[in-house]
Amino acid sequence: MTPKKTTPIREGKSKILYSTDSPEHVIQFFKDDATAFNALKKGTIKNKGFINNKVSSALFQYLENHGVKTHFVHYLSEREMLCKKLEIIPVEVVVRNRAAGSICKRLAIQKGQTFEPALIEFFYKSDALGDPLIAESHIYHFKWATPKELEVMITQSIRVNDLLKSVFSEIGLELIDFKLEFGREANSNVLLADEFTADGCRLWDKKTGEPMDKDRFRQDLGGVDEAYLEVSKRLQNYFEASL
Ligand SMILES: Nc1ncnc2c1ncn2[C@@H]1O[C@H](COP(=O)(O)OP(=O)(O)OP(=O)(O)O)[C@@H](O)[C@H]1O
Ligand SMILES: [Mg+2]
Incomplete structure (x- = not known):
């Protein structure tokens, strides 16, 4: 039921x-x-x-x-x-295939620079603090996750990147970066949680280079509703065709 x-x-x-x-x-x-x-x-x-x-x-x-x-x-x-239902681990994992957003400002890196292999960053999930960038040692010191749990989070994040880079590429989009959240089940298994949407990732159209994600809203680029709908339509067609 x-x-x-x-x-x-x-x-x-x-x-x-x-x-x-x-x-x-x-x-x-x-x-x-x-x-x-x-x-x-x-x-x-x-x-x-x-x-x-x-x-x-x-x-x-x-x-x-x-x-x-x-x-x-x-x-x-x-x-x-x-x-x-999970106990959310208060660490956001960000995977970057190319430079965009906060990393460009923080480290004076040119937008679009490729990271190969993908760059992985951790942020402390705290609205009050503005989700600050943290090091692995903070995660262990403050017991937000154990080294074993973090290993699962990293391995799974890389796997998600490999899988979804290919899916988006098939529908004409380049997966630039994304944010993931994880949580523990009662038996302490670590699972991927929250969501994967155009709110929490960057997708650039492979033909035009145009952003097809929340950057359209952040930067007042217009065509926000249309971009969200377009991504979902392309995905729906792709998954229906591969059934
Ligand atoms: N399986 C789950 N079990 C428990 N909590 C979850 C689960 N999946 C997601 N969440 C939590 O549910 C909330 C979803 O709401 P939303 O994404 O709007 O939050 P938010 O405003 O982004 O705030 P936050 O800073 O907590 O992420 C988040 O706090 C997320 O961590
Ligand atoms: Mg959220």
Whole structure:
């Protein structure tokens, strides 16, 4: 039986997390709200919740089929996804194939520079502190994750990069960078959590070089709604064709 939604646990910037009548499950409800620069810029993107739920469900299912363990259980409704309830590890893993965004400013690196192999960075999940960059030693010192857990997070992040770089390339998009979150199950297994959407990654159109992700919203480039819809349409066609 599908667990039923009960009470909201927390409302974040782009989703509402609900508890269910099953202690092992939560429901992620995807909103249309969009924020950037640690919520200093706010807006909405048309149908984003619906699109992000579809995109994230399809990609998490794909990752599961290719050996990446995730919290994804199944797509529930237009804006709702059923997930395994996890204790979120407060460390965001960022994987970069090319320089864009904060790293360019922080290290005076030219936008577009290629990282081969991909560069991996860690950020402390804290809105109050603006998600600061951290070193591996902080993660162990403050017991945010054990070395074994971090090893799983890194290995899985590299695997996600390899798998999704190919998927996006097949639909004419280059995966520039992305952010992942992980969490622990009660039995302490570490699973990929949260979402994979155009909110948390950069995708450049291979033909035009145009961003097809939240940078359109961040930088007021216009065509935000259209870019989100285009990415989801291309993905849907790709997954339908490969069935
Ligand atoms: N399987 C899960 N179990 C428990 N919590 C989860 C799970 N998957 C995601 N979450 C958490 O649910 C919340 C989703 O909401 P949203 O993404 O809107 O948050 P946010 O505003 O980005 O804030 P945060 O800084 O906490 O990420 C996040 O805090 C995320 O870490
Ligand atoms: Mg979030």
